[in-house]
Amino acid sequence: xxxxxxxxxxxxxxxxxxxxxxxxxxxxxxxxxxxxxxxxxxxxxxxxxxxxxxxxxxxxxxxxxxxxxxxxxxxxxxxxxxxxxxxxxxxxxxxxxxxxxxxxxxxxxxxxxxxxxxxxxxxxxxxxxxxxxxxxxxxxxxxxxxxxx
Amino acid sequence: xxxxxxxxxxxxxxxxxxxxxxxxxxxxxxxxxxxxxxxxxxxxxxxxxxxxxxxxxxxxxxxxxxxxxxxxxxxxxxxxxxxxxxxxxxxxxxxxxxxxxxxxxxxxxxxxxxxxxxxxxxxxxxxxxxxxxxxxxxxxxxxxxxxxxxxxxxxxxxxxxxxxxxxxxxxxxxxxxxxxxxxxxxxxxxxxxxxxxxxxxxxxxxxxxxxxxxxxxxxxxxxxxxxxxxxxxxxxxxxxxxxxxxxxxxxxxxxxxxxxxxxxxxxxxxxxxxxxxxxxxxxxxxxxxxxxxxxxxxxxxxxxxxxxxxxxxxxxxxxxxxxxxxxxxxxxxxxxxxxxxxxxxxxxxxxxxxxxxxxxxxxxxxxxxxxxxxxxxxxxxxxxxxxxxxxxxxxxxxxxxxxxxxxxxxxxxxxxxxxxxxxxxxxxxxxxxxxxxxxxxxxxxxxxxxxxxxxxxxxxxxxxxxxxxxxxxxxxxxxxxxxxxxxxxxxxxxxxxxxxx
Numbered sequence: 001x002x003x004x005x006x007x008x009x010x011x012x013x014x015x016x017x018x019x020x021x022x023x024x025x026x027x028x029x030x031x032x033x034x035x036x037x038x039x040x041x042x043x044x045x046x047x048x049x050x051x052x053x054x055x056x057x058x059x060x061x062x063x064x065x066x067x068x069x070x071x072x073x074x075x076x077x078x079x080x081x082x083x084x085x086x087x088x089x090x091x092x093x094x095x096x097x098x099x100x101x102x103x104x105x106x107x108x109x110x111x112x113x114x115x116x117x118x119x120x121x122x123x124x125x126x127x128x129x130x131x132x133x134x135x136x137x138x139x140x141x142x143x144x145x146x147x148x149x
Numbered sequence: 150x151x152x153x154x155x156x157x158x159x160x161x162x163x164x165x166x167x168x169x170x171x172x173x174x175x176x177x178x179x180x181x182x183x184x185x186x187x188x189x190x191x192x193x194x195x196x197x198x199x200x201x202x203x204x205x206x207x208x209x210x211x212x213x214x215x216x217x218x219x220x221x222x223x224x225x226x227x228x229x230x231x232x233x234x235x236x237x238x239x240x241x242x243x244x245x246x247x248x249x250x251x252x253x254x255x256x257x258x259x260x261x262x263x264x265x266x267x268x269x270x271x272x273x274x275x276x277x278x279x280x281x282x283x284x285x286x287x288x289x290x291x292x293x294x295x296x297x298x299x300x301x302x303x304x305x306x307x308x309x310x311x312x313x314x315x316x317x318x319x320x321x322x323x324x325x326x327x328x329x330x331x332x333x334x335x336x337x338x339x340x341x342x343x344x345x346x347x348x349x350x351x352x353x354x355x356x357x358x359x360x361x362x363x364x365x366x367x368x369x370x371x372x373x374x375x376x377x378x379x380x381x382x383x384x385x386x387x388x389x390x391x392x393x394x395x396x397x398x399x400x401x402x403x404x405x406x407x408x409x410x411x412x413x414x415x416x417x418x419x420x421x422x423x424x425x426x427x428x429x430x431x432x433x434x435x436x437x438x439x440x441x442x443x444x445x446x447x448x449x450x451x452x453x454x455x456x457x458x459x460x461x462x463x464x465x466x467x468x469x470x471x472x473x474x475x476x477x478x479x480x481x482x483x484x485x486x487x488x489x490x491x492x493x494x495x496x497x498x499x500x501x502x503x504x505x506x507x508x509x510x511x512x513x514x515x516x517x518x519x520x521x522x523x524x525x526x527x528x529x530x531x532x533x534x535x536x537x538x539x540x541x542x543x544x545x546x547x548x549x550x551x552x553x554x555x556x557x558x559x560x561x562x563x564x565x566x567x568x569x570x571x572x573x574x575x576x577x578x579x580x581x582x583x584x585x586x587x588x589x590x591x592x593x594x595x596x597x598x599x600x601x602x603x604x605x606x607x608x609x610x611x612x613x614x615x616x617x618x619x620x621x622x623x624x625x626x627x628x629x630x631x632x633x634x635x636x637x638x639x640x641x642x643x644x645x646x647x648x649x650x
Contacts, residue, residue: 009315012580016321023328026343036610040340043598047328054321061317070579077373078575081366081547082568088551089564101548108544111373115540123541127548139204141556 007067013059020052080111096146097136101128153279160279160507164515169212172205173512176213177519180220185228185531189546190238191221193365195482196357197553199489207490208505212512214486218479219271219462219513222422223520226263226455227531231256239422239458242430246443246450253446258392260528262400262448263455264521265392270408270460271517277412278467279510282499286471289496294604295614299624301597304474306628307417308586310635318582326590327597329354336595337602349562356485358554358563359591360478362570363577363584365550369543370575392448400452403433407453411460416467421477422458429457463513470498470506474593478585481592 004010023044030041084107091100105124109115135141163169183194195214202210225240230247243263250259292300305327309319332343333353344350392400407429414425433453434443443450465476466483473494475481484494492502499506524531554567577584608614616622 008580009318012318012321012582015576015580015582016325019325019328023343026345030340030342034610035605035612036608038337038602038605040335040338040342043601044328044331044342047324047331047594051321051324051328054317054324058315058317058321068581073575073579074374077370078572081370081373082572084544084547085366085551085564085568085571088548088555089561089568092555092561092564104548104551105544108547109540111369112540112543119541123544127545131548131552134201135552135556139201139556141200142559143556 004063004066006069007062008070009062009067010059011070013055013057013062016051016055016058018055020048020055023048023051076113077111080107084108084111093144094147096144096148097132098128098145099147101131156503156507157279157511159503160509160511161515163208163504163508164212164511168206169209169508169512170515172209172213173216173516174519176216177220177223177516177523180217181224181227181520181523181531182534183217184221184224184226184240185534186537186542187228189542190364190368191218192360192479192482193368193546193550194221195479196360196365197549199357199482199486200553200556202486203489207487207492207502208508210486210490211483211505211509212516214483215466215509215513216516219459219516220520222455222459222462223264223267223524224531225458226267226451227260227524227528230259230263230451231528231532239426239462240454241423242426242454243451245430246445246447249444249446250448250451255446258396258448259451261392261525262396262452264524266400266404266407266452266456267459268517268521269404270411270456271463272514273408274412274415274460274463275510275514275517278463278470278513279507282467282471282506282510285467286496286499289472292472292496292620293618294600294607295618296620296624297600298597298604299615299621299628300472301474301593301600303624303628303631304476305586305590305593306631308477308589310631314581314583316635318580319586322577322582322584322587323590326587327594328590329359329587330591330594331598336599347562349560349566353595354566354591355554355557355563356482356588356591357557358567359570360482360588361550361554362567362572363574363587365546366567366571367574367578367584369547370571371578372539373543396448400448403449403452404456406432406436407456408460410453411457412464414457415461415464415476417476421465421479422461425457425461426454429453459517466509466513469494470509472496473498474596475589478588481588484592 027041027044027048030044031039032041032045033039084104087107088100088104091103102124105127106120109120109123132145136143136145164173179194179198180191183189183191195217198213198217202213205213222239226243226247229240229243230251233244233248247259247263250256305323308323309316330353332350333341334351335342341351410429410432411425414421414428430450430453433449434440437443437447437449465480468474468476469480469483473484473496475484487494492498492505550567551564554563555561557563574584604614615625
């Protein structure tokens with residue numbers, strides 16, 4: 001049984017069900033209206049219902065057979081890639097582009113393992129120079145460069 | 150006919166300005182580079198350079214983005230042949246015979262045939278767009294809302310049929326995409342939908358953050374997990390590019406067949422270069438008098454898929470430019486780029502923006518020519534790119550994803566959305582859910598709703614409007630037939646074979 005519950009199809013079905021119900025719940029206050037005068041909620045509910053039906057069907061078929069089990073993932077790439085992007089989003093406005101790129105690049109590199117500091121710092125420097133050059137100097141996009149004091 | 154000629158002349162007038170020529174070249178170079186590099190695809194790249202295109206003219210922006218797209222098809226084949234690493238999924242099949250040829254010391258002819266096949270396909274399809282696009286757009290002007298709903302349903306259904314693996318999973322991904330496309334402000338009533346009160350979501354889930362997360366970030370996570378970077382293989386030296394007369398004779402029919410298949414799959418919604426290349430290869434094997442040569446260095450096995458993937462890449466512009474409906478995720482991104490420039494996609498593009506349409510077409514042909522020149526003599530440089538270790542490549546891609554997403558709206562909220570979809574995309578990969586159909590759903594979702602609403606208003610809530618209009622009925626029947634076909638056991642088995650070959 002646990003094999004079935006860990007199967008790719010069953011989990012995918014569960015994911016669709018979850019998204020379908022989440023959509024219904026988030027849109028619970030929207031008016032539906034009628035078919036000839038649809039309000040904001042009509043079409044989303046239709047789509048959610050369809051998604052729930054598909055999810056249920058997928059999960060049900062998975063229960064009947066022995067599907068492929070999900071392979072174990074590795075935590076490291078997943079965690080550090082996510083952290084690196086979050087760092088970019090959260091640090092950019094208080095600390096500016098230069099420091100943010102440095103932190104994000106370092107965090108990203110940890111996702112791969114086998115990091116040596118010297119080439120890594122060089123990479124960060126290259127990325128900082130290239131990005132500042134392209135986006136700030138050439139394209140004149142308003143990005144803070146340094147911490148706002 | 151003279152009409153077309155003068156239009157083409159106008160197109161070349163636009164494409165041949167220094168600025169547009171430069172942008173085309175730039176796009177092709179970037180495209181070839183990412184085509185060579187495994188682990189970064191045209192979709193991610195186009196999304197990354199999208200912010201840069203805001204500073205260009207609309208034609209220039211589209212010229213550059215298209216260059217990246219078809220450039221990637223060329224670049225992917227180079228590494229497939231020389232080092233057995235397909236840079237793009239559309240070149241996976243080229244590895245079989247291309248690498249076998251390279252091992253026999255025929256890398257030069259294999260590369261030349263791949264490039265010539267692509268040029269041939271590119272030229273034919275370019276001409277086809279020029280001749281077929283305008284009349285198709287005129288037909289599309291007859292479409293009413295109900296017809297649009299049905300043609301989009303057909304598109305979504307064929308995206309399901311052409312997706313890998315389980316049909317139900319693909320349906321789910323598309324429906325989920327449509328649902329995500331509805332998040333944000335409802336255009337008709339102005340109500341905020343499913344935004345959780347988060348202000349970055351008021352404008353909806355952006356195409357760029359979503360695709361960067363689903364494709365860029367998730368791809369990095371999976372790549373890092375699969376291996377600490379594939380070991381780099383020494384490239385074969387290339388000597389003598391010229392294919393023999395016999396090679397040319399054998400490959401020409403394969404190129405023609407590959408181009409035909411590629412065009413069909415490119416126009417078909419949900420199709421695209423990869424499936425076109427696979428189908429062209431299996432057809433070539435079937436019609437060959439000596440199928441046993443395939444896999445051991447048959448030149449047709451290079452010519453057919455390489456023509457097909459380039460033909461498909463370019464043919465997918467046909468529905469995008471003449472109907473305003475993107476047949477795949479890449480064209481969805483092109484539509485996104487047009488909308489940023491204030492050009493509404495739809496059948497009026499050709500008549501209202503002739504400079505855009507014809508300029509783009511002319512530049513596609515020029516771009517194909519440039520690519521042959523770029524690829525053949527400069528092969529050594531491209532292969533050297535492969536020596537860049539993934540340990541340095543992936544942080545670079547990651548940073549570009551972040552900064553590209555940020556610059557789009559100067560919003561760190563978009564970067565958070567991207568990160569969230571990176572996590573979701575990783576889960577999808579683990580569960581074998583292919584993300585491309587989701588993207589198609591995301592783009593078509595709002596269009597589908599708008600037309601569906603309008604059709605229902607016009608029919609006063611009568612659902613039979615979708616079967617009452619002949620155009621709509623025809624599309625629906627086609628969609629039903631496709632769905633039926635894919636569930637039949639016989640075809641189902643063949644579909645699986647085609648994907649596993």
